[in-house]
Amino acid sequence: MDRISDRTIRAVRYLEHRRFAVFGFGQPKCGKCGKTKFKLNEFLPDGSNINLLAVQCLSCKTPIGVLDVRNVGRMLENHQTRIAQLERMLSDIKTGVQYISHVLDNRNG
Numbered sequence: 001m002d003r004i005s006d007r008t009i010r011a012v013r014y015l016e017h018r019r020f021a022v023f024g025f026g027q028p029k030c031g032k033c034g035k036t037k038f039k040l041n042e043f044l045p046d047g048s049n050i051n052l053l054a055v056q057c058l059s060c061k062t063p064i065g066v067l068d069v070r071n072v073g074r075m076l077e078n079h080q081t082r083i084a085q086l087e088r089m090l091s092d093i094k095t096g097v098q099y100i101s102h103v104l105d106n107r108n109g
């Protein structure tokens with residue numbers, strides 16, 4: 001009788017670990033019908049002026065999640081990048097103004 005080597009067992013465990021690390025809990029399934037195909041559906045909730053994206057089962061339309069259309073997190077990241085750019089520009093302008101002031105002071109003095 002063949003015996004599975006410890007090395008083989010370790011290799012299988014490693015691959016299972018890798019599969020879990022890459023795919024997490026596996027592909028999401030619809031809680032109602034069990035299907036695994038989904039689509040995004042933009043909608044405006046009553047009483048709101050912010051559109052949302054529902055992740056819905058392609059088969060039975062049951063939502064499994066809702067996303068922010070505007071992606072507020074991405075907007076904040078973009079704003080942070082833009083603010084950092086503006087801060088660098090202001091610093092350059094400040095340096096330029098200080099240089100001009102220094103040159104003018106030396107001319108007049």
Ligand SMILES: [Zn+2]
Pocket residue numbers: 030031032033034035057058059060061062
């Ligand atoms: Zn479904």
